[in-house]
Amino acid sequence: MTHLQWQHITGPRVLVDRFRAQRNIQRMQQKAIQAGVQLRPHFKTHQSVEIGRWFREAGTHAIAVSSVRMAQQFESAGWRDIMLAIPLNPRELSAINQLAGNCSLTLTIESADALDTIRRLSQDVNLMIEIDAGYGRTGIDWQQQRLISDLANQALQLPQVRQVGLLLHAGNSYQASGDSAIQQVHEESLQRLAEVKAHIAEPAQSQLFVSAGDTPTCSRMQSFPGVDEIRPGNYVFYDLQQQHIGACDWDDIALTLACPVIARYPERNEVVVHAGAVHLSKDYLLSKDRYEGRPCYGQVMQISEHGWHGKPVDGAFVHGLSQEHGKVRMPPALIEQTRLGDLLVIAPAHSCLTMAAMHDFMIIQGTR
Amino acid sequence: MTHLQWQHITGPRVLVDRFRAQRNIQRMQQKAIQAGVQLRPHFKTHQSVEIGRWFREAGTHAIAVSSVRMAQQFESAGWRDIMLAIPLNPRELSAINQLAGNCSLTLTIESADALDTIRRLSQDVNLMIEIDAGYGRTGIDWQQQRLISDLANQALQLPQVRQVGLLLHAGNSYQASGDSAIQQVHEESLQRLAEVKAHIAEPAQSQLFVSAGDTPTCSRMQSFPGVDEIRPGNYVFYDLQQQHIGACDWDDIALTLACPVIARYPERNEVVVHAGAVHLSKDYLLSKDRYEGRPCYGQVMQISEHGWHGKPVDGAFVHGLSQEHGKVRMPPALIEQTRLGDLLVIAPAHSCLTMAAMHDFMIIQGTR
Structure with missing residues (x-):
C-alpha cells in the first residue's frame, strides 16, 4: 500500500470518485428506463x-x-x-x-x-x-x-x-x-x-x-x-452499510474520507486519525463476522494512484470515535509502514451522514 | 405542558439558555480560582x-x-x-x-x-x-x-x-x-x-x-x-450524558433542540419530529434503568415561558433517528395534547455534537 501523495490535503477531507458516482447514476437511470418507471433521486x-x-x-x-x-x-x-x-x-x-x-x-x-x-x-x-x-x-x-x-x-x-x-x-x-x-x-x-x-x-x-x-x-x-x-438516494455513493446489505459491490463505493494519522500505537494494533464524530458521524455497522464484535464506523481502503481500489484492507477499521479523534484498528505490518501525517482513505459506514457533516468535498477522477 | 409559542421557529433549532450557560461559565471560573489553577476552557x-x-x-x-x-x-x-x-x-x-x-x-x-x-x-x-x-x-x-x-x-x-x-x-x-x-x-x-x-x-x-x-x-x-x-469544555452546556454521569443537575443543561412534530402515532405511543441524525447526531445514552432498554438520543423537556425547566417529561425520549426524522416515545396523555407542528424541546445526549452539526443557534434569556 502506497500512501496518497496529495500534499494539498491537510485535514479530514471527503473524496468523491467521479467515475464511480457517475456510473452509479447512469446505472440507476438505465434500470428505471428498462423497468418503465420514472427515477426521482x-x-x-x-x-x-x-x-x-x-x-x-x-x-x-x-x-x-x-x-x-x-x-x-x-x-x-x-x-x-x-x-x-x-x-x-x-x-x-x-x-x-x-x-x-x-x-x-x-x-x-x-x-x-x-x-x-x-x-x-x-x-x-x-x-x-x-x-x-x-x-x-x-x-x-x-x-x-x-x-x-x-x-x-x-x-x-x-x-x-x-x-x-x-x-x-x-x-x-x-x-x-x-x-x-x-x-x-x-x-x-x-x-x-x-x-x-x-x-x-x-x-x-x-x-x-x-x-x-x-x-x-x-x-x-x-x-x-x-x-x-x-x-x-444513497446509490450515488453507497457505503459500508449498503455493501453489507448486498446493495452494492466494493467497487461501487464512490465516497471516502481522507484523514491524516496523528498517533501510532503498535503495542495495541491501533493508530489514531484526525477524523471523529463530526466527520464520519456516529453511525456504524455491526456485523457478527467482521470487526471483532466492535461497531465499525469506517473501513480503511487500499490507496491507488487515482483514488482507492479493490476491497478494504483486511482488519483495518475505525472502531471508536470522539468528536475529532478516530481510533483505527490496524494489522501490525501496516502500522509498521505508517508514519505520522500519512493519509488513510476511509469508507464510512453511512456516506449520507459523512457528506452532511462535512458539507465540503474534493472530486477525484477515480480509476476506470 | 404548554407548547412554545415562538412562531419564528419553523424547523429544528438549537436553543441556548444564556442564564444557565453564563452560570456554568462563572461557576467553573470560581472553582478554578478557589483551587488555584488556571482555567483553559x-x-x-x-x-x-x-x-x-x-x-x-x-x-x-x-x-x-x-x-x-x-x-x-x-x-x-x-x-x-x-x-x-x-x-x-x-x-x-x-x-x-x-x-x-x-x-x-x-x-x-x-x-x-x-x-x-x-x-x-x-x-x-x-x-x-x-x-x-x-x-x-x-x-x-x-x-x-x-x-x-x-x-x-x-x-x-x-x-x-x-x-x-x-x-x-x-x-x-x-x-x-x-x-x-x-x-x-x-x-x-x-x-x-x-x-x-x-x-x-x-x-x-x-x-x-x-x-x-x-x-x-x-x-x-x-x-x-x-x-x-x-x-x-462541555460544562458550558452539559447534556444527558453528563447528567447521567452525575457531572451536572437537570437545571444546569443549557442547550436543547426545538423541533416540530410532523407525525403522530397514538397507537404506538410515538410521535415523529423533524430532527434527525444531522441535527442531534447519533450519539446516545444507554441506561439500565431508563429508556426501556433502548438507546436515548435526547429527552423531551418541560417547556416554560422563557425556555424549559425542571426535569424531563417522564417517559418522553428520542429512541430512533434517521437522517432527518426522530422517533419520540411519549406517554399517551401527552400525545393526546400534541398537534402537528407543535414544538418539542429536546435535550440531546451529547450537546457538543448537536452544536457541531447545527452550527447555528438561538439565544434565549432562560429562567432565573
Whole structure:
C-alpha cells in the first residue's frame, strides 16, 4: 500500500470518485428506463448543486429532498420538480408557498390534520400520502385502507391539490442482507401497497400516482410492479452499510474520507486519525463476522494512484470515535509502514451522514 | 405542558439558555480560582465566537481547541492564547506556523517523530506531551516514564520550544457514574501524572507545566493537586450524558433542540419530529434503568415561558433517528395534547455534537 501523495490535503477531507458516482447514476437511470418507471433521486445523500448536475446530465429532471432548506437550495439551482419526501411541517407554510410558486412542488402528508395546512396554501401542489408497509417510521399503516381512501379523496377535493399519490419508503430493507432478503421486503411492500391502492375509492383511484424507493431494493430488484416512480438516494455513493446489505459491490463505493494519522500505537494494533464524530458521524455497522464484535464506523481502503481500489484492507477499521479523534484498528505490518501525517482513505459506514457533516468535498477522477 | 409559542421557529433549532450557560461559565471560573489553577476552557463544545465572549467577560483569556480550523476561527476573533489539544498533524505545518506568528500557540505531541515537524517551524510554540493515564485514546502510556522524560528534554532543546508541559484528558471519567466513581478516576489519573512528573529529568522537570481536564472531574472535584491548569469544555452546556454521569443537575443543561412534530402515532405511543441524525447526531445514552432498554438520543423537556425547566417529561425520549426524522416515545396523555407542528424541546445526549452539526443557534434569556 502506497500512501496518497496529495500534499494539498491537510485535514479530514471527503473524496468523491467521479467515475464511480457517475456510473452509479447512469446505472440507476438505465434500470428505471428498462423497468418503465420514472427515477426521482433523493438528493439528501449529496446535498450538492455540483453533483446534482451529474444527475441532470444523465437525464434526471425530478428530485426528492427531506427538508425545506434543501428544496430551497435546489430550487435556486434551477430544479423545477421537487418532492418534499418527509411529512409536512405546518410551521413552514410560508416557505412552502414560496417554493410552490417557483417550481412544481410535491408535499407528503399522512393525516387529515395536515390538510388544514394545505388549505392555507395560495399555490398548487401535488400531494403524496405516505404509507407504512412495515418499516414503522412514518406513514399510515397499510391496513388502514378506509382511512387512506378517505384521505386521498378529501385531499383531491382541495383546490390547491393537482394530483394525489401514495409514497412508500421501505426502510426495512436496511435490515436485510442478500438478494433474497431484499426481494422479500420488496415483494411484501409492493403487495401491501397494491392492496392499499385497490381499496382507494374513485375519483382518487384512477389518477393515483405511486412513488416508492429505498437504495437496497432499487439497486437489486429489476421490476417495480404497480409503481410509477422510484426514489433511491444513497446509490450515488453507497457505503459500508449498503455493501453489507448486498446493495452494492466494493467497487461501487464512490465516497471516502481522507484523514491524516496523528498517533501510532503498535503495542495495541491501533493508530489514531484526525477524523471523529463530526466527520464520519456516529453511525456504524455491526456485523457478527467482521470487526471483532466492535461497531465499525469506517473501513480503511487500499490507496491507488487515482483514488482507492479493490476491497478494504483486511482488519483495518475505525472502531471508536470522539468528536475529532478516530481510533483505527490496524494489522501490525501496516502500522509498521505508517508514519505520522500519512493519509488513510476511509469508507464510512453511512456516506449520507459523512457528506452532511462535512458539507465540503474534493472530486477525484477515480480509476476506470 | 404548554407548547412554545415562538412562531419564528419553523424547523429544528438549537436553543441556548444564556442564564444557565453564563452560570456554568462563572461557576467553573470560581472553582478554578478557589483551587488555584488556571482555567483553559475547551471551545470545541460551542465553536462560537459569540459564546466565546461570555467566557472572556467571565475572565477567560486562554482556550483549547481540537482543530486548526477552530484555532484559526478564534485567533481571528481576537484570542491570543490558544492550545491545540489534539496530537499534531504534520500536514498542517504551514497553517500552524501562521497561527504561531499571530498568537501564543501551544501544540500537543506524543512521540519523538512529531519533533521533526516542530523543527520546521519558524515561530515559537509551547509544547505539551500528552499522557495516557488510563483512558486509552491518545497519549504516551504513563508507565513509559523514561520515554516521556527523554521526549520532554529533547523538545526543550529545540529553539522553537518556549515551554514544555504534560497534557492529560481523563476521558475514562465518562464511564463513571456518581461522585465516588468520578473521584476514583480523578485521583488515579492525577497520581499517575504525578509519578510521570517525578521521573522527568532536569532541566524539563523544574519548568514543567501540567494541564488536565475533562468535564466530569472538573465539575465535581474541588482540588487538582499537581495541576497548573484545568481544561473542561462541555460544562458550558452539559447534556444527558453528563447528567447521567452525575457531572451536572437537570437545571444546569443549557442547550436543547426545538423541533416540530410532523407525525403522530397514538397507537404506538410515538410521535415523529423533524430532527434527525444531522441535527442531534447519533450519539446516545444507554441506561439500565431508563429508556426501556433502548438507546436515548435526547429527552423531551418541560417547556416554560422563557425556555424549559425542571426535569424531563417522564417517559418522553428520542429512541430512533434517521437522517432527518426522530422517533419520540411519549406517554399517551401527552400525545393526546400534541398537534402537528407543535414544538418539542429536546435535550440531546451529547450537546457538543448537536452544536457541531447545527452550527447555528438561538439565544434565549432562560429562567432565573
